[in-house]
Amino acid sequence: MSKQISNQLQELTFINAASLPYAHVDVDGNTLFSGRNGAGKTTILRAVLYFYGAYRNEALGISRKKRRFEEFYFAKSNSYLVYRFSNDFGNVLAVVYKTSGLKVKYRFLKEPEDATPESLKEIFFHDGVAKESKELFNSFLGAGYELSPVINSSKEYKSVLYGQDRRLITYSFYQANAEYEQIAKTLSNIFVNSKLDSGSIKKSLAASINGFAPIDLDQMEQMIESFWERYEDIQNFQKNEATIVEAISSLSELESHNEAITKSLAQLQANYNIKRESLQKAENELQTVESDREKSRDEFNRVQNLYEEQKEHYLKTSAVLEAHVRESKAKQEQYENSDIMAKVEAFSGLEALEEKHRSIEK
Numbered sequence: 103m104s105k106q107i108s109n110q111l112q113e114l115t116f117i118n119a120a121s122l123p124y125a126h127v128d129v130d131g132n133t134l135f136s137g138r139n140g141a142g143k144t145t146i147l148r149a150v151l152y153f154y155g156a157y158r159n160e161a162l163g164i165s166r167k168k169r170r171f172e173e174f175y176f177a178k179s180n181s182y183l184v185y186r187f188s189n190d191f192g193n194v195l196a197v198v199y200k201t202s203g204l205k206v207k208y209r210f211l212k213e214p215e216d217a218t219p220e221s222l223k224e225i226f227f228h229d230g231v232a233k234e235s236k237e238l239f240n241s242f243l244g245a246g247y248e249l250s251p252v253i254n255s256s257k258e259y260k261s262v263l264y265g266q267d268r269r270l271i272t273y274s275f276y277q278a279n280a281e282y283e284q285i286a287k288t289l290s291n292i293f294v295n296s297k298l299d300s301g302s303i304k305k306s307l308a309a310s311i312n313g314f315a316p317i318d319l320d321q322m323e324q325m326i327e328s329f330w331e332r333y334e335d336i337q338n339f340q341k342n343e344a345t346i347v348e349a350i351s352s353l354s355e356l357e358s359h360n361e362a363i364t365k366s367l368a369q370l371q372a373n374y375n376i377k378r379e380s381l382q383k384a385e386n387e388l389q390t391v392e393s394d395r396e397k398s399r400d401e402f403n404r405v406q407n408l409y410e411e412q413k414e415h416y417l418k419t420s421a422v423l424e425a426h427v428r429e430s431k432a433k434q435e436q437y438e439n440s441d442i443m444a445k446v447e448a449f450s451g452l453e454a455l456e457e458k459h460r461s462i463e464k
Contacts, residue, residue, distance in 0.1 A: 109276055111153060113186040118232050119175045120145045126219055149175065153185045153196065156256030176200035180232040191272040199235050208253035210262060210273035214246040
């Protein structure tokens, strides 16, 4: 639902009330009722007037010859008058109904934000039949409404309606002063007596509503001075509008430059971070290479030392072999000089001679 003006009756709904199975009437703002006699104009107006004071029959303009208000409007146990209004706490429903006999009771309900007239009708009816009060209020609870306690008298009803019951202040229509009864009486007089002058009506209502405080002239003077100061500011702006516009334009350009500089700095920072990461990676790789080179140098030194040791060993071995070769050559030369080959041949024949000698001896 759209936001409504606070402290204003907005809608009235008849449910099995005043011979109307269902009727929804918008009464916010300036409302005009027209129609032939017996069309229901007075029926609606009396129901509207009842909201403000839960009056007796005489105050509603009902003569003694006609049926009482409770008899006519609440002929059934599932008859209801439903008033909708707004206050500083949200939208509120005031439900008037009858429980037994002619006893009328009242109950206030705070609407959830998503409530609509269509959803309200769905709560009141089941299969086209209006619900009894107990089932009805359980349905309201299930639909997210906040319910006041049951109000058993018109006096209690008006106390809640005009903000006198502080416990139920969130359901109030007005937060009036102690003279709130004058509101109901004045409205009743307007309804039943069209000759009342507007001045007496105004005085009566003003006396019963909070907020009509005397005007503080000092405060008004301060407000006027504050207004003139602001007005002079506006005049000064108009005189210097071109300069101010130019300054604003320059400021806008400066902000654009600052934004560009900020973006460039951000890009430079990003590039710096990338280069720093690359440098760190290169330094790590260099450390790895230095470590590998140091290992290679150590391995080279180890191999070189091993080579020197083996070289020295081979040189010593070679010297010994060369000495043996020289010695062998000297003996060979000695053998050759002493005709060693003839001696060898002679010695090789010795075995044959010995064999021959042995055979002779046998």
